[in-house]
Amino acid sequence: MHIPTRWMKILKDIWSNRSRSLLVIFSIAIGVASVGMITNAGIMVQRDLYGSFAEGNPASLEIYTSPFQRDLTSAVDAMREVEDVQARRVERASVLNGDGEWDDLALNAFPDLTDLKVNRVDLVEGSMSLGVREIAIERQSAEGLGIAVGDTITIKMEGDRTYDLEVVGIVHDLYGMPYALLGEVTGYVNLESLKWMGEPSYYNKLDVVVAENKYDQEHVLEVGNIIRDRVIEPSGYRVGSMGVPGLGSDPGKHWAGDQIDGFLLILQIMGVMAVLLSGGLVVNTVSAILVQQIRQIGIMRSIGAVRSQLIAMYFFNVLAYSVLGLAVALPLGLLGSWWLAEFAAGFVNFDLTTVNISWQVMTLQITLGLLMPLGVAIYPILSGTRMSVYDAIYQYGIGSEGSGWLDRALMRVRNLAPPVVLALRNTFRNKARLVFTLLTLTLAGAMFIAVFSTRASLTVQIENIARYVAFDAALGLPFGSKKQTVEREALRIPEISVAEGWAQSIGVIVREDGSESGELEIVGLPYDAVTIEPLMLEGRWLEASDTNKIVVNDDLLDEESGLAIGSEITLKIGSRQRTYQVVGVTSKHLSGSRIYMEYGSFGQLTNRPNQVDTIRVRGNLEAIGSSAEQDVIAFQLENRFENASLSKSSSITRHAIFGDFTDVFDLILVVLMIMAGLLALVGGLGLTGTLGINVLERTREIGVLRAVGASNMSVRQVIVIEGVVVGLISWVLGALLSGPSGRALAGAVVNAVMQADLIYTYSFAGLLLWLVVVGFIAVFSSLAPARRAARLTVREVLDYE
Known part of the structure; x- marks a missing residue:
């Protein structure tokens, strides 16, 4: 079978530049596979988790x-x-x-x-x-x-x-x-x-x-x-x-359904970003091909090739990349979705029945894998094939000089070392290409820092929740336990310096129309309790004289519209009810709606004076003990109360409450960091392609440098410094973008996993770490183009004439 010459040329170009071809193929594959992985995993989770859940009559x-x-x-x-x-x-x-x-x-x-x-x-x-x-x-x-x-x-x-x-x-x-x-x-x-x-x-x-x-x-x-x-x-x-069973879920829905859906949505957004970044790499690669083949384009035009034929030829080149990228993306996406679904299955405890790729996901991947590369390649192909025969043949290898204000300012730079001056000027010659490169690295950097900011925000979120369990150990007590008795017994333990008896009950709010709210927890505690460190959002905390005053948490305000500081509400426990005034609002708890009142008021409402349900203890008034110290205190508390016939319950430590909880967040952050790493990889590939194009465009300039005595090291320095400059600019832009992106990502994770309002904390550690990472990416991405530039001899440069 006879293959037309121009198509054979494209196939030979792809094979002869295997390293470049592999870069763009794997870039397309990473972006398309990311979307396929996350979408297909979501379909498998919905099929097997939600389907099995419904079958068991929840x-x-x-x-x-x-x-x-x-x-x-x-x-x-x-x-x-x-x-x-x-x-x-x-x-x-x-x-x-x-x-x-x-x-x-x-x-x-x-x-x-x-x-x-x-x-x-x-x-x-x-x-x-x-x-x-x-x-x-x-x-x-x-x-x-x-x-x-x-x-x-x-x-x-x-x-x-x-x-x-x-x-x-x-x-x-x-x-x-x-x-x-x-x-x-x-x-x-x-x-x-x-x-x-x-x-x-x-x-x-x-x-x-x-x-x-x-x-x-x-x-x-x-x-x-x-x-x-x-x-x-x-x-x-x-x-x-x-x-309703679950973590704030709706009836009939799996207890982790909202969290899984929210997490998959976050990954889906990051997958789309990976596609956009791989599109930037396609633009750079197509530009590199056209720059390298400018003289070939001129020769083809001189012997009769029309522009439409050239456009079709390079679109075929991109199509070949797309097909090969899809060949990698489809099985890679399937394997990735299998891993992600297995991760969810192991975490939530369900079975995957079959591992397959749905026709919807396959259609999405094929459409994305074909249209995205072809779409982003339109501009470089049209602009690259517009050049005249004269410019294509005789201007090849000569970088164009900019004439904007930035170019003029850089021309006046004199006090730096020559390689640095050249690198600065070369960085801004082709501003459109620079924008594409900066876009990929900036988005990767913003997402990298955002993941660390999300971790910092989650840490602060957990610390704020921990304010409400400011004890080393707590022990449940049988009904009717006397406050003075249990506190005195706890303080007889040498390791304990603080002991507080708390009373708890389940009650409802009786609204003005006679209807009742959902059940909520009502807590009676000392007004000067030290085993709680409430974060007040509005109003004040309890005082000794507050016989008919209460403090509510922000969760209750979400449930009861119109409730505010100064509102009077009627609380009902069993058949007893009393009216109280709201004087303060605390931050949200993971435990749901809660009302705090002074211990004496609680006794009047429940008709249980001097009775408590829990004893909360601390070994040190100034600080919470270590995990080992908490375990010792919990052991001593259990033994003491059991021997005194005051309680046979098991105690709980503060670190036991939060240990497994923080492990969940660590797993989520690992997955997010993997996605951020993929974005950084695509950004690094884009920088490599940009620097390679720059070397091709300045072939004759590099030859002139070699002719006047520039050493291999000097030529390498120019390219490496250029890469570092691009990396530093992307770091600054990524830092600026990381604020809003970090807030959005942290808010999405907190809402998906905890269903709570965000307390955002920016991670300066992530900012500095990305500086190190982007510096490494810039240097590493510059090595191959720098080595290629250093190998150019004066004779090779003259061969272009």
Whole structure:
């Protein structure tokens, strides 16, 4: 088959300049694969996570109550507002791990694990038909602790009572918080096993699916109030808490759905940026080809080639790059989406059923991979083929001199070393090409710094949340514990210098129209408490004389429109209610809406004077202890209170609350940093291409330098300094752009993961680190063009004539 000469020329050009061809091919591939990876991963996550989640009949509402029997479940199930209901017992315990240490265990008890109506679990291995002294373990917990079917594990209940249970099954629970996130083991037993362990046989939680409008949060909470008022409380039981499962999610939606969608959106935006940057590299590469082949274009024009033929020929060149880039991008995007979806699956604890690329994603990648390179190549191809035959043949190798104010200013620079002066002047000769190069490096730098600013902002966000848990350890207390007794007992421990008893209850706001708000936490604490360091947004904190004053957090203001400083609200706990005035607003908590009141006022509202529910302690009034010190204090507190028969609960340390939480952010930031690294890679490739074009354009000028005695080192210095100048300019521009881009990225991450308002913190450490990175990129990208320029001899230059 005969291939026309001009097409054969393009194919030979691609093969003879393999390094350049590979640069542009992989640049296109990186951009297109990034978009394909993120989009396809999102489709697989939606298919497998959300599909499996819906199949298990997820609860619309979860209600924690005082102990109840199965008759309450039947009464709730008979309500026309309820489609399904499942009773369970949730008990806190500990399990002995392979290192001889105790891990937290959430023990779930059901009548029959194989016949769940709501939040169904799936069998992975073994059996779900549980007998006495048998337990099933959630699969992620089993993997974390190295537990297998047939093993015997030791669990510890309240009072340090230990029991050995045989593991007969490994199950998959898509509805609970995963072990990878909280570090808490999840186990399942029947009520007979609880009874064998000395525990009373009762339930304390209802998982409810409403009959209508099950995805309407307001309706779901209204049904919850109906269940409480018509069935639970008239039956003699008390509601402890009630709400929609998840981290601020809507009913029927996976608990991490908003976070996953938000994170994928952020990655999608970064993928689009990678495409734009790779487009800049295509422009540079096409420009390099045209500059290198200017004399060839002139010769072809002189023997009869028309401009349309030349345009078609170079468009074919770009098309060839696009097709080859797509050949790399499609499998690379599939592998990347597999990795990203597996990352999400391991983190959120779901299974990928199949790994494939959807036709929508393939269409998107093919369209993007073909149209983007061809679109951005229009300008350089049209401008490069417009040159006359004379200019193409006789002006090749001579750089054009600028005549703008900047060029004139640079011509007056005299006090610097000659290589520096030449590099400065050469940098600004072709301003359009400089803009393309600066665009790629500036965007990469802005995103790099933005990732570090996001990390700094998240750190500040966590520190602000930590202000509300300003203790070394805390211990839950049985109902009716006396404040003075528990504080005195805690202060008898030598390691403890501060002890505060706090009271808590679940209540509602009674609005003026008689309707009630969703449930919220009401806290009674000393007005001068030191285990909380509230960040006040408005108003003031509590004072000793505040018998009818309260402080609310900003979460409550989001829930109750019209609430402000000076507002009077009626609070209801059980059947008791009182009216209070809002005097202060604190920053948001991860725990949701909360109201603080002076301890005495809380006792009057609840009719529980001098009673507390939690003891919070510190070893040092001046500072929070280290993780090791917190563990020691927690151990001493547990033992002391157990020996004094004041509490059999497990304590919690401050570092345990935030340890796994910060690990989540670190994983997210690693993924963002990988994306920022890809952008920096594309930016570096663009700089390499720009410097290579500049060397080609100034071939005869370099020859003149060699003719007057310039050494190889001097020629290299000119090119390397030119690259460093471009890098420094991009650093300045990236620094300017990193402020708004960092705020946008940090806000998106905080909103996606924490659903909280942003407290933005700029990372000057990221700014300085990018200076180092861009300096390295500039030098490294300059080496190949500098080496090529240094190899040019006077004879080679004269060969161009």
